[in-house]
Amino acid sequence: MNRKPTWVRAVLLNLALVAACLVTLYPVLWVVKMALTPSQAFSLSANPFPETFSLSNFHDLVTATDLAGRWLFGRWLLNSIVIATATTALGVTLATTAAYAFSRFAFPGRQLGMTLFLVTQMFPGVVMAIPLYLLLDTLGLLDSMIGLTLVYATTAVPFCVWMMKGYFDTIPKDLEEAALMDGAGRWTLFTRIVLPLARPALVVTALFSFMTAWNEFILAATFLSDETAFTLPVALQRYVGDYSTEWGRFAAGAILVSTPVMALFFALQRHLVGGLTAGGVKG
Amino acid sequence: MAGVTLRGIGKVYDGGVRVLSGIDLDVADGEFLVLVGPSGCGKSTLLRMIAGLESITEGTLSIDGRVVNDVPPKDRDLAMVFQSYALYPHMTVRENMGFSLGIRRVAGDVIAAKVDEAARLLELTKLLDRLPKELSGGQRQRVAIGRAIVRRPRVFLFDEPLSNLDANLRGQMRVELKTLHRALGTTMIYVTHDQIEAMTLADRICVLEGGHARQVDTPTGLYGAPDSRFVASFIGSPPMNFLSLQPQGGTLAGDGVSIPMPGAARGATLPATVDVGLRPHELGLLPTEGGSIDAVVDVVETVGWDVHIHARSGDTPILAQVDARQARGLDHGTAVRLWAAMGAAKLFDPATGKALRFEGGA
Numbered sequence: 001m002n003r004k005p006t007w008v009r010a011v012l013l014n015l016a017l018v019a020a021c022l023v024t025l026y027p028v029l030w031v032v033k034m035a036l037t038p039s040q041a042f043s044l045s046a047n048p049f050p051e052t053f054s055l056s057n058f059h060d061l062v063t064a065t066d067l068a069g070r071w072l073f074g075r076w077l078l079n080s081i082v083i084a085t086a087t088t089a090l091g092v093t094l095a096t097t098a099a100y101a102f103s104r105f106a107f108p109g110r111q112l113g114m115t116l117f118l119v120t121q122m123f124p125g126v127v128m129a130i131p132l133y134l135l136l137d138t139l140g141l142l143d144s145m146i147g148l149t150l151v152y153a154t155t156a157v158p159f160c161v162w163m164m165k166g167y168f169d170t171i172p173k174d175l176e177e178a179a180l181m182d183g184a185g186r187w188t189l190f191t192r193i194v195l196p197l198a199r200p201a202l203v204v205t206a207l208f209s210f211m212t213a214w215n216e217f218i219l220a221a222t223f224l225s226d227e228t229a230f231t232l233p234v235a236l237q238r239y240v241g242d243y244s245t246e247w248g249r250f251a252a253g254a255i256l257v258s259t260p261v262m263a264l265f266f267a268l269q270r271h272l273v274g275g276l277t278a279g280g281v282k283g
Numbered sequence: 284m285a286g287v288t289l290r291g292i293g294k295v296y297d298g299g300v301r302v303l304s305g306i307d308l309d310v311a312d313g314e315f316l317v318l319v320g321p322s323g324c325g326k327s328t329l330l331r332m333i334a335g336l337e338s339i340t341e342g343t344l345s346i347d348g349r350v351v352n353d354v355p356p357k358d359r360d361l362a363m364v365f366q367s368y369a370l371y372p373h374m375t376v377r378e379n380m381g382f383s384l385g386i387r388r389v390a391g392d393v394i395a396a397k398v399d400e401a402a403r404l405l406e407l408t409k410l411l412d413r414l415p416k417e418l419s420g421g422q423r424q425r426v427a428i429g430r431a432i433v434r435r436p437r438v439f440l441f442d443e444p445l446s447n448l449d450a451n452l453r454g455q456m457r458v459e460l461k462t463l464h465r466a467l468g469t470t471m472i473y474v475t476h477d478q479i480e481a482m483t484l485a486d487r488i489c490v491l492e493g494g495h496a497r498q499v500d501t502p503t504g505l506y507g508a509p510d511s512r513f514v515a516s517f518i519g520s521p522p523m524n525f526l527s528l529q530p531q532g533g534t535l536a537g538d539g540v541s542i543p544m545p546g547a548a549r550g551a552t553l554p555a556t557v558d559v560g561l562r563p564h565e566l567g568l569l570p571t572e573g574g575s576i577d578a579v580v581d582v583v584e585t586v587g588w589d590v591h592i593h594a595r596s597g598d599t600p601i602l603a604q605v606d607a608r609q610a611r612g613l614d615h616g617t618a619v620r621l622w623a624a625m626g627a628a629k630l631f632d633p634a635t636g637k638a639l640r641f642e643g644g645a
Contacts (some may be wrong), residue, residue: 011352078338172367174369175372177365178363178371179365179382180355180356180369181356182383182386183386184357278366281365281368281369281370282366
């Protein structure tokens with residue numbers, strides 16, 4: 001093998017990584033530039049760095065009101081937070097308990113159940129839009145946070161069940177039997193032994209559920225028609241109009257929407273570690 | 284502290300596979316009972332049935348006189364040490380050992396005191412704040428034992444606890460377990476495939492084969508009076524030699540083999556051929572009254588103060604364990620005459636594998 005000197009390899013590797021970073025960051029920088037540039041002053045140059053610095057787009061977005069003078073941004077943010085949090089809570093609770101049963105208990109329909117969960121993931125969400133609309137309409141849950149939360153949970157649960165089951169399968173059964181012998185009931189061993197060991201998988205499923213709900217646009221746009229019931233992605237879309245597009249406010253909104261998710265990632269990433277079960281069993 | 288009674292215990296899995304049948308066993312209060320047998324004999328399943336981790340499909344299991352067939356593990360008040368140690372990886376040694384007491388809502392200071400006491404007994408005091416992954420195999424095994432003794436259960440169950448340790452450590456832990464048993468005086472049921480562990484630890488041994496209990500006796504009882512060829516070959520290391528011989532008048536004869544008939548067997552009706560068992564240490568190179576076997580040496584293994592002579596009598600392999608000084612000059616191909624110790628031969632029926640016993644002793 002032709003081995004290049006270490007420093008050449010290091011330089012090449014770093015150049016490649018820098019290039020990859022630039023490709024990734026360029027559009028993001030553009031969004032930042034758009035957000036910081038007042039609409040009238042915006043020009044289409046290749047320079048991704050802001051030439052002016054103005055928070056007017058953010059200001060306009062955050063202080064927007066409807067015709068009746070109600071503060072809209074706060075409503076949208078609250079809607080998004082409530083729906084995403086509720087989806088996460090519902091999805092993770094149902095998924096962990098279901099996944100544990102799928103992983104540990106033998107019952108009729110176990111294999112079929114897992115397969116059905118997988119099948120639901122094969123259809124794009126839009127396909128379900130009309131049937132779901134009719135369902136929500138019948139239940140009187142259009143324009144409601146409960147309705148949207150339920151819809152999102154149905155998407156999140158199957159994925160989370162597969163994730164969690166896969167992880168539970170890797171936790172040695174001996175640990176649970178040891179806990180049984182130590183006098184633990186099913187619930188104690190689930191909460192004190194299994195869940196702490198499944199922390200990385202819990203974090204991933206929680207993040208996934210949260211992001212599914214937080215970023216989703218099409219279904220939300222279909223089921224929500226009252227301006228005050230909008231989630232942030234639906235609200236943002238309103239700045240992309242038929243006659244004019246307020247790119248500046250759109251970009252400012254995009255940044256505001258992605259900030260909480262980034263913050264969540266930073267807060268949770270230290271839990272995304274492997275090797276939690278190391279040292280438990282041998283052989 | 285409690286005795287354990289098994290009556291007609293059997294296990295058939297859902298698919299119809301039978302792994303245990305008709306096990307009758309009485310484990311006395313405070314006894315150290317070892318379940319031993321080759322892999323697949325059902326010994327671990329039997330232990331797990333006592334523990335409550337496997338359902339009992341036939342028979343009754345009583346602890347302290349109370350039938351516990353359908354009692355869940357947490358209410359049987361037993362502790363178990365697993366082959367894999369099964370320590371809770373996210374808890375420190377102290378938390379691992381205190382876990383069972385915590386579940387029972389024992390006060391924190393009482394738990395701390397009991398954990399400290401157990402840690403002292405097992406020399407774990409310095410390791411109490413470590414996580415399992417920071418411990419060596421031997422230390423983990425000690426923690427697993429510590430976790431079991433903290434609670435002072437009625438019965439301890441051990442599932443091949445030493446098989447993941449290296450030979451030196453295993454010997455050391457054997458002694459410690461024996462000491463521990465003496466100190467605690469609690470009933471212990473111990474599963475192993477290693478007959479040396481069984482012999483050294485047990486008050487009594489139950490030998491299992493193919494899901495049946497073949498013989499239950501003290502180590503010396505099993506060694507001295509095996510009921511069957513299987514038990515004779517399984518207990519004792521190196522294993523017993525077997526020769527297929529014909530009773531002819533006062534001797535048991537074969538090609539180049541002549542062993543005097545044991546006194547009690549004279550005049551008794553015997554099958555046309557019998558399996559004759561001789562332990563390796565019962566064979567020597569110095570002439571005796573116990574009969575002789577002509578053989579050809581295959582390999583001579585020097586073990587230390589003694590030598591293992593692997594030889595062949597016809598097609599039958601023979602192992603003799605002799606004093607190293609007697610074995611000088613022996614090598615591959617050397618013809619030797621091995622002498623059996625007087626009255627050492629044990630007779631088995633080749634058809635049933637049962638020991639042939641005669642009126643007035645074996």
